[in-house]
Amino acid sequence: MKKIEDQILVIFGASGDLTARKLIPALFNLYRAKQLPKNFVVLGASRSDMSDEEFRDKVLLKSSYLNGNGAEIDEKLLHDFSQRFFYEDLGGTYDTEYSKLRKRVESLKKSFNTSGNIIYYLSTPPTLYETVARRLSESGMNTQNNGWKRLIVEKPFGYSLETAKKLNQGLQKYFTEPQIYRIDHYLGKETVQNLLVTRFSNSIFEPLWNRNYIKHVEITNAESVGVEKRGGYYDKSGALRDMFQNHLLQIVSLVVMEPPIGNHPEEIRNEKVKALKSLRIMRDEQTLFDNTIRAQYVASEVKGEEVKGYRQEDGVDPSSTTETFAAIKFYVDNWRWHGVPFYVRTAKRMPTKVTEIVIHFKTPHHQIFMDSGVNSKDNKLIVRIQPDEGILVKFGVKVPGQGFKVERANLDFYYSSLSETYVMDAYERLLLDAMQGDATLYARADEVEAAWEFVDPILDYWKNGKDVRMYGYAAGVWGPENADDLIDDNGFWRNPGENLADDPGYCVIC
Numbered sequence: 001m002k003k004i005e006d007q008i009l010v011i012f013g014a015s016g017d018l019t020a021r022k023l024i025p026a027l028f029n030l031y032r033a034k035q036l037p038k039n040f041v042v043l044g045a046s047r048s049d050m051s052d053e054e055f056r057d058k059v060l061l062k063s064s065y066l067n068g069n070g071a072e073i074d075e076k077l078l079h080d081f082s083q084r085f086f087y088e089d090l091g092g093t094y095d096t097e098y099s100k101l102r103k104r105v106e107s108l109k110k111s112f113n114t115s116g117n118i119i120y121y122l123s124t125p126p127t128l129y130e131t132v133a134r135r136l137s138e139s140g141m142n143t144q145n146n147g148w149k150r151l152i153v154e155k156p157f158g159y160s161l162e163t164a165k166k167l168n169q170g171l172q173k174y175f176t177e178p179q180i181y182r183i184d185h186y187l188g189k190e191t192v193q194n195l196l197v198t199r200f201s202n203s204i205f206e207p208l209w210n211r212n213y214i215k216h217v218e219i220t221n222a223e224s225v226g227v228e229k230r231g232g233y234y235d236k237s238g239a240l241r242d243m244f245q246n247h248l249l250q251i252v253s254l255v256v257m258e259p260p261i262g263n264h265p266e267e268i269r270n271e272k273v274k275a276l277k278s279l280r281i282m283r284d285e286q287t288l289f290d291n292t293i294r295a296q297y298v299a300s301e302v303k304g305e306e307v308k309g310y311r312q313e314d315g316v317d318p319s320s321t322t323e324t325f326a327a328i329k330f331y332v333d334n335w336r337w338h339g340v341p342f343y344v345r346t347a348k349r350m351p352t353k354v355t356e357i358v359i360h361f362k363t364p365h366h367q368i369f370m371d372s373g374v375n376s377k378d379n380k381l382i383v384r385i386q387p388d389e390g391i392l393v394k395f396g397v398k399v400p401g402q403g404f405k406v407e408r409a410n411l412d413f414y415y416s417s418l419s420e421t422y423v424m425d426a427y428e429r430l431l432l433d434a435m436q437g438d439a440t441l442y443a444r445a446d447e448v449e450a451a452w453e454f455v456d457p458i459l460d461y462w463k464n465g466k467d468v469r470m471y472g473y474a475a476g477v478w479g480p481e482n483a484d485d486l487i488d489d490n491g492f493w494r495n496p497g498e499n500l501a502d503d504p505g506y507c508v509i510c
């Protein structure tokens with residue numbers, strides 16, 4: 001493992017939800033696992049007026065998020081950890097002189113001997129990202145002559161291609177691209193990274209990983225929760241911006257990409273950009289009508305409880321046309337994937353929380369055994385990203401007895417079987433990588449822009465197109481009934497269960 005140098009982490013927006021729910025628990029777990037450098041401090045900054053003690057008390061010591069991984073909390077350890085946290089308020093808009101902040105950083109650097117290496121973490125509303133970068137630059141806090149400086153940027157990276165480009169250009173005025181780390185927490189998930197290993201460290205999958213053997217690729221991201229307390233944010237975003245443009249297209253890029261020449265961050269990211277650029281952009285209305293479906297959840301009873309419809313959620317416009325379900329069919333225009341449909345869907349208020357990739361292989365060209373049902377004949381490779389993380393291959397075996405009746409059997413691997421190995425949470429992994437200067441699992445500017453190029457026409461069509469439909473689905477079912485219409489050859493979405501081996505069938509509304 002690369003050595004982690006001493007450093008300061010400055011979190012902008014430190015009084016917010018993300019800091020309390022994700023960043024501090026991740027840091028605490030790294031501290032507990034002795035992964036943080038010896039000389040390491042966190043300086044929180046935001047608009048609230050708080051002392052160091054109040055900050056520690058508010059976001060740290062009383063945090064109910066700290067034992068997310070179920071481990072007992074050692075109070076002494078937590079107290080020692082909290083002594084590394086400090087706070088500085090920046091006023092209402094963050095658009096102020098940072099001389100006070102700079103002095104504080106300098107004094108922490110001296111007291112803790114952190115040698116000038118600094119990560120700035122932007123966890124403010126996105127409208128403030130460029131302001132903070134500019135103010136850091138104006139106060140000379142971005143210069144690297146006395147230690148490196150890195151800037152971690154939270155999503156969303158723009159609202160459209162145009163705004164993403166503007167944001168990238170805005171940040172690149174003050175920090176160089178290698179200094180900028182755009183966080184996509186799906187890339188921090190162990191099983192997402194395992195896609196690279198599955199594909200490129202085995203000789204059994206890659207020869208089949210192309211149009212000659214693969215019939216179609218299906219990716220499902222389902223959440224059982226609704227928009228919770230984030231109605232205001234979500235209503236301006238929707239499923240396509242919130243999940244598809246970033247997390248799901250990142251997964252697509254790992255499925256689609258060519259083998260990189262090595263595992264250097266730029267070699268991997270170059271291939272991901274090529275993959276994203278090869279997605280066929282849908283431009284005409286008929287293509288967009290035929291290949292995209294959007295829907296909203298409506299009020300229903302789920303497991304005996306009344307659940308609000310999307311339009312009744314707090315912060316949501318009662319006549320909102322923001323989608324909570326998006327399903328997109330598309331093609332990849334390159335040699336490997338020509339003619340292979342990709343089906344990708346994401347939604348809130350589904351029957352279960354699950355993310356998985358299903359590679360559907362073609363049926364053998366010549367069938368010599370009788371079988372029961374179309375789907376059961378296909379070989380499938382299922383990569384389960386969450387929960388019950390693992391990989392499962394479905395293949396046909398002979399049912400014992402007379403004749404040649406074929407049934408499906410599973411070859412599987414579960415991460416839970418590695419019980420001795422601690423699997424890091426995505427934010428732990430990504431923070432550690434940034435601390436070490438490894439940007440492999442962070443999105444580069446051109447990746448983000450290539451993803452927006454693909455998504456922009458869909459958003460534009462959904463907003464301005466002539467015959468655009470908005471379907472409804474009852475909270476707690478697998479989306480609108482017509483979602484299956486997207487799939488070729490009268491096919492169906494695979495509606496997965498909570499466990500990888502569950503095979504609950506294929507119908508949308510069951």
Ligand SMILES: NC(=O)C1=CN([C@@H]2O[C@H](COP(=O)(O)OP(=O)(O)OC[C@H]3O[C@@H](n4cnc5c(N)ncnc54)[C@H](OP(=O)(O)O)[C@@H]3O)[C@@H](O)[C@H]2O)C=CC1
Pocket residue numbers: 012013014015016017018019045046047048092093094122123124125126154155156
């Ligand atoms: N929360 C999450 O699960 C996720 C969040 N993100 C992104 O992370 C960033 C932070 O999110 P989150 O923590 O939820 O956001 P919050 O709304 O909880 O606020 C974050 C910080 O920004 C400050 N802030 C809020 N509004 C303003 C404003 N108008 N002017 C100045 N400061 C303001 C808050 O200060 P104060 O507390 O004083 O109001 C707080 O310190 C956002 O860009 C979000 O998109 C990304 C993925 C998931």
Ligand SMILES: O=C1O[C@H](COP(=O)(O)O)[C@@H](O)[C@H](O)[C@H]1O
Pocket residue numbers: 185223242243
């Ligand atoms: O980025 C986001 O992700 C979460 C889902 O993340 P997961 O790790 O729990 O799968 C989603 O709920 C949220 O709307 C979105 O902004």
